[in-house]
Amino acid sequence: MGASREMAVQQVHELIYESCLTLNAEKWNDYLDLCDKAVFNYSIVNYSPEIRRDQCWMERDYKGLKSIFDLLPKHNSDRSQLTRHATVYRVGFDPEQNVANALTLVTIYRTQLDGINSHFESGATSLFAVGKYMDVIGLDAGKANLKKRVVALDTRQVDIGSHYPL
Amino acid sequence: MSSQSAAAEAQAADNGKQSKQGRARNLAEWSQRPNLPGTHYLDTRVYTDPAIYDEEIDKIWNKVWLPICHESELSAPLDFRTSGVAGTKPIVVVRGADNKIRSFLNVCPHRGNIVMRAPAGNLGEGSPSGNPRNMTCMFHGWQFDATGRCVEIPREKAGYQDRLCKAQMGLRELRTEVAHGGFVWVNLDDNCGPLADFTGNAFDFMATELDTVPLEVFHYQKAVVRTNFKLWHETSREFYHDYLHYHNRATGMLQKGYFDRKYTAFPNGHAATGLTSITYDAYEGAKDRGLTFPGMPLNGWKQLNIFPGCTYSLRASCLRVSVMTPISTDKVLIEIRGFGLKEDTPEERRERILDHDTIWGPFGRNLHEDLLVVQNQSIAMREGSGSKYLVMAREENNTIHDEIGLRSYYEEWSRLMGRLACDPSRRSDE
Ligand code: FES
Ligand SMILES: [Fe+2]
Numbered sequence: 078m079g080a081s082r083e084m085a086v087q088q089v090h091e092l093i094y095e096s097c098l099t100l101n102a103e104k105w106n107d108y109l110d111l112c113d114k115a116v117f118n119y120s121i122v123n124y125s126p127e128i129r130r131d132q133c134w135m136e137r138d139y140k141g142l143k144s145i146f147d148l149l150p151k152h153n154s155d156r157s158q159l160t161r162h163a164t165v166y167r168v169g170f171d172p173e174q175n176v177a178n179a180l181t182l183v184t185i186y187r188t189q190l191d192g193i194n195s196h197f198e199s200g201a202t203s204l205f206a207v208g209k210y211m212d213v214i215g216l217d218a219g220k221a222n223l224k225k226r227v228v229a230l231d232t233r234q235v236d237i238g239s240h241y242p243l
Numbered sequence: 244m245s246s247q248s249a250a251a252e253a254q255a256a257d258n259g260k261q262s263k264q265g266r267a268r269n270l271a272e273w274s275q276r277p278n279l280p281g282t283h284y285l286d287t288r289v290y291t292d293p294a295i296y297d298e299e300i301d302k303i304w305n306k307v308w309l310p311i312c313h314e315s316e317l318s319a320p321l322d323f324r325t326s327g328v329a330g331t332k333p334i335v336v337v338r339g340a341d342n343k344i345r346s347f348l349n350v351c352p353h354r355g356n357i358v359m360r361a362p363a364g365n366l367g368e369g370s371p372s373g374n375p376r377n378m379t380c381m382f383h384g385w386q387f388d389a390t391g392r393c394v395e396i397p398r399e400k401a402g403y404q405d406r407l408c409k410a411q412m413g414l415r416e417l418r419t420e421v422a423h424g425g426f427v428w429v430n431l432d433d434n435c436g437p438l439a440d441f442t443g444n445a446f447d448f449m450a451t452e453l454d455t456v457p458l459e460v461f462h463y464q465k466a467v468v469r470t471n472f473k474l475w476h477e478t479s480r481e482f483y484h485d486y487l488h489y490h491n492r493a494t495g496m497l498q499k500g501y502f503d504r505k506y507t508a509f510p511n512g513h514a515a516t517g518l519t520s521i522t523y524d525a526y527e528g529a530k531d532r533g534l535t536f537p538g539m540p541l542n543g544w545k546q547l548n549i550f551p552g553c554t555y556s557l558r559a560s561c562l563r564v565s566v567m568t569p570i571s572t573d574k575v576l577i578e579i580r581g582f583g584l585k586e587d588t589p590e591e592r593r594e595r596i597l598d599h600d601t602i603w604g605p606f607g608r609n610l611h612e613d614l615l616v617v618q619n620q621s622i623a624m625r626e627g628s629g630s631k632y633l634v635m636a637r638e639e640n641n642t643i644h645d646e647i648g649l650r651s652y653y654e655e656w657s658r659l660m661g662r663l664a665c666d667p668s669r670r671s672d673e
Contacts, residue, residue, distance in 0.1 A: 135607075193619060194622045
């Protein structure tokens with residue numbers, strides 16, 4: 078059905094862009110609200126040509142991600158802002174299952190705050206990482222939600238890293 | 244009492260209070276040497292002086308055994324891996340057809356081009372301008388086999404007649420050994436003693452864990468961090484900074500028995516923190532570790548620091564090994580690997596990786612905090628910033644928050660450099 082596919086694609090786009098906006102604003106709970114509590118799985122992966130293996134740098138379910146957010150105030154973090162710029166390139170939709178797959182290219186910038194020598198560097202923006210989101214999105218009951226997000230990085234040198242998910 | 248004498252009395256009382264409670268210091272006071280033995284503090288010039296840095300490369304990094312990669316990164320014959328040590332010396336490690344691992348300076352003896360460019364691969368694949376099984380320098384097509392012999396010089400006779408021939412033009416081979424959990428170690432000094440003399444008995448307390456079954460790398464991460472290499476290594480050598488890590492406070496420091504953990508210094512500057520048990524589930528969202536290494540109790544943690552810049556940290560289910568390549572006084576390339584057992588099932592491997600990533604990896608809780616600190620430390624002690632002396636004076640009976648790990652490092656540093664860390668302008672034999 079053409080119309081429902083169109084609607085699905087629209088919902089997928091909105092969900093992915095909203096996920097970037099919530100993360101950019103560090104509204105962690107609003108981000109979690111976009112995820113399917115029961116099945117959500119989040120991971121950051123890449124392929125390392127150095128060891129010639131796929132590797133995983135973070136994997137969490139909904140609860141695991143929530144505890145990361147809850148514990149942020151107890152940790153010493155580089156609180157520089159990460160800004161995700163995304164473009165959704167491809168959406169596949171399975172109307173039987175009401176599930177979509179989306180491929181999104183993402184560029185992440187870091188705007189320094191207190192990571193290093195704030196007198197010199199706060200306010201300066203640099204490229205932090207490039208990669209893609211590979212999402213599985215549920216479209217039940219007219220509401221899109223994230224069931225799975227794989228952040229597949231091209232960038233393998235991410236400086237001092239981050240306490241924030243990408 | 245006159246108002247004058249009352250004021251004097253108040254002033255005297257105030258002075259008394261100050262001497263007991265302390266106060267901020269003026270420049271002269273701030274620049275004074277700490278009232279401690281010379282072994283218990285250091286002059287920040289050891290981190291910032293370019294002449295000292297050059298001397299460190301020369302007297303330390305060019306002389307000691309350095310781990311550079313793991314045998315599982317070159318598991319098949321003719322696999323190669325490029326790396327580098329001691330500043331900017333490029334190295335290529337190759338597993339020969341005979342399964343022996345050798346390493347060479349990755350520099351072409353013809354016109355100095357780098358020979359192998361890719362981070363890793365297999366020589367069986369050949370290259371656009373050379374034969375399979377050889378390392379080919381793309382510039383003029385000189386070829387070297389996996390044992391480092393020069394086996395091809397294009398139009399050799401036509402250009403060099405009998406004045407130079409390939410038999411004389413092999414690569415520069417480096418002393419290479421594979422040991423301590425399957426690491427490939429190299430030494431730039433052809434006259435050095437064997438690796439076993441350098442590591443001595445430092446690895447004994449971790450040997451069962453490292454050398455019972457083969458290990459396999461599952462994590463590789465690197466970053467050029469803006470700090471002096473010693474500052475990075477020092478975060479691994481002192482545990483007083485448990486205060487930096489919420490994870491360590493919750494799962495370690497606040498648990499019974501943590502302060503009994505022993506610190507041992509070995510000859511040649513190596514130092515180990517003994518076995519302790521970690522309460523992983525005391526950190527919300529984490530769980531106790533269900534897997535371990537041979538001989539290591541569940542949830543155990545041991546750590547070994549190898550002079551001058553390598554750390555093995557074994558937290559039950561996963562081993563983290565950090566190596567580094569100094570680049571300048573305030574820049575260092577840090578490479579960090581994570582390991583499981585080669586025999587792991589896919590499920591076991593996944594569990595080890597999950598454990599690893601909770602605190603390590605670029606998105607783990609602890610590593611980010613450590614890197615954040617060392618780059619900020621380096622800012623504070625830049626030449627001219629006024630930060631002059633750092634103290635490493637905690638004595639707690641060689642237990643975990645004792646700073647013996649730092650002192651033993653600088654004892655070896657002074658021995659090799661012939662300088663005092665507390666006053667690097669003075670020779671240590673003066
Ligand atoms: S520089 Fe290597 S062949 Fe000429
Ligand atoms: Fe640390």
